Amino acid sequence: MQVSELVSGIAPSPTIAGSTKAKQMQAQGLDVRSFAIGEPDFGTPENIIEAARRAMAEQKTKYTPAAGIPQLRQAVCDAALRDIGVEYSPSQVVVSNGGKHALMNIWRTLLNPGDEVIMFAPYWVSYPEQVRLCGARHVGIVTSGDDDFQPDLDEVRAAITPRTRAILINSPSNPSGAVFTQATMEGLAEIACAHDLAIVSDEIYKHLLYDGRQHLTTASMGEELKNRTIIADGVAKTYSMTGWRIGWLIAPPEFAKAAENLQSQETSNPNSIAQWASVEALLGPQDSVAEMRAAFAARRDYLVPALNEIPGVKCPLPGGAFYVFPDISAHLGRELQGQVVATSVDMELYLIEKALIATVAGGPFGTEGYLRLSFACSMEDLQEGVKRLREALA
Ligand SMILES: Cc1ncc(COP(=O)(O)O)c(C=O)c1O
Numbered sequence: 161m162q163v164s165e166l167v168s169g170i171a172p173s174p175t176i177a178g179s180t181k182a183k184q185m186q187a188q189g190l191d192v193r194s195f196a197i198g199e200p201d202f203g204t205p206e207n208i209i210e211a212a213r214r215a216m217a218e219q220k221t222k223y224t225p226a227a228g229i230p231q232l233r234q235a236v237c238d239a240a241l242r243d244i245g246v247e248y249s250p251s252q253v254v255v256s257n258g259g260k261h262a263l264m265n266i267w268r269t270l271l272n273p274g275d276e277v278i279m280f281a282p283y284w285v286s287y288p289e290q291v292r293l294c295g296a297r298h299v300g301i302v303t304s305g306d307d308d309f310q311p312d313l314d315e316v317r318a319a320i321t322p323r324t325r326a327i328l329i330n331s332p333s334n335p336s337g338a339v340f341t342q343a344t345m346e347g348l349a350e351i352a353c354a355h356d357l358a359i360v361s362d363e364i365y366k367h368l369l370y371d372g373r374q375h376l377t378t379a380s381m382g383e384e385l386k387n388r389t390i391i392a393d394g395v396a397k398t399y400s401m402t403g404w405r406i407g408w409l410i411a412p413p414e415f416a417k418a419a420e421n422l423q424s425q426e427t428s429n430p431n432s433i434a435q436w437a438s439v440e441a442l443l444g445p446q447d448s449v450a451e452m453r454a455a456f457a458a459r460r461d462y463l464v465p466a467l468n469e470i471p472g473v474k475c476p477l478p479g480g481a482f483y484v485f486p487d488i489s490a491h492l493g494r495e496l497q498g499q500v501v502a503t504s505v506d507m508e509l510y511l512i513e514k515a516l517i518a519t520v521a522g523g524p525f526g527t528e529g530y531l532r533l534s535f536a537c538s539m540e541d542l543q544e545g546v547k548r549l550r551e552a553l554a
Pocket of ligand 1: 330333362
C-alpha cells in the first residue's frame with residue numbers, strides 16, 4: 161500500500177525505540193538497566209485515581225465539548241494564575257490527548273507550508289517531525305553543555321528569515337534538563353517582539369525545577385508577550401500521569417478557537433474520565449509534586465558527580481526535568497570491545513549490547529557527542545548503571 165510522501169518521511173521516535181528495545185531485552189530475561197524512559201517511576205497519586213473512580217461511578221463517560229470540560233479549562237486557568245501569575249479565560253484553553261497532541265495542534269494552527277520555526281538543539285525529538293508534518297521546517301540552533309545549553313542570541317537573530325514564524329522554548333528541557341536564564345528569556349522575548357514572532361513555550365517540566373528555581377515563561381512578561389506566547393503543558397510529568405493522555409494549549413482567544421475547530425474535526429474531546437482526574441490533579445493537594453521533586457533532586461545529586469568522575473565524561477548539572485545529557489565525545493572514534501564507536505548512536509548500541517544499559521543517543525536530538533540518561537529510576541539502578549558505564553568506557 162502506498163504511503164503519502166509527507167508521512168513516509170517521518171522518523172520514528174528514537175526515545176520510544178530505545179525504551180522498547182530495553183523492555184524487549186528485559187522480557188528475554190536480560191538484566192538491562194534502562195535510562196531511556198521519559199516518565200516518572202512513581203504511581204499516580206491516590207486522590208487523582210479516586211477522582212477517576214468517582215467520574216466513572218457518576219457516568220461521566222460521554223462525549224465532552226471538543227476543547228474539554230469547562231471545569232478542566234477553568235482549572236488550567238486557576239493553575240496558571242497560581243503557578244505563573246498570568247490570568248487567562250477558559251476560552252483560551254484547548255485540552256488535548258497529551259502535551260504532544262497539544263503541540264501538534266499548535267503547529268497545525270500556526271504554520272503554513274514553507275514556514276520556519278527556530279528551536280534550540282538539543283531539542284525534543286518530536287518537534288522537527290511535527291513541524292515537518294505541517295510542510296514547515298525547523299531551524300536548529302546548536303547549544304553546548306559548556307554554556308549550560310543557553311543559546312547565543314546573535315545566532316538567533318541571524319537565523320531569522322521572512323519565513324520565520326515562531327521561536328520554540330522548552331525550559332526545563334528534554335533532553336538536557338537545562339533551564340533558560342532570565343537573560344536568555346528576556347533576549348528571546350525581545351527578538352520575538354522585534355520580528356513579530358510567536359513564542360511556543362513547552363512547559364511540561366515546569367514543576368520539576370531544582371535548587372529553589374522559579375519557573376520563567378515569556379507569558380508572564382507583560383501583555384504583548386502574553387499575546388505572543390502559546391503555552392503547551394500537561395499532567396503527564398508533574399503528576400505521574402503519562403498514560404492518562406491529558407495536555408493542553410493556552411493561547412490568545414482567536415488562536416485557541418481555531419485550534420478547537422481543528423481538534424473537533426480530528427479527535428473530538430480527550431478521554432472524559434482522564435479530564436475529571438486532571439481537574440483533581442491541578443486543584444487538589446500538591447504534596448506529591450514536592451515529594452517527587454525531592455526524590456529526583458537526590459538522584460540528580462548522586463548521578464551528576466558520579467558521571468563526572470568517569471574519565472572522558474562531562475556532565476552539566478541540570479536545573480530541571482529528570483534527564484542528564486553528558487558529553488561523551490571524548491569516547492567517540494574509539495574501538496571498544498572490538499566495536500568501532502564513531503557516533504552517539506553507535507555508543508547507544510554498544511552500551512545496550514555490551515553493558516546492558518539503555519541510554520538515548522544525542523544525535524537525534526540535534527547535538528552529536530552526547531547521550532541522554534533519564535534518572536526516573538531507582539537509586540540502585542543509577543548506581544549499577546554508573547558502574548557499568550565506567551567499565552564499558554574504560
Ligand atoms: C519536552 C516534552 N514535551 C512534551 C511532551 C509530551 O508529553 P505528553 O504527550 O505525554 O503529555 C514530552 C514527553 O516526553 C516532552 O518530553
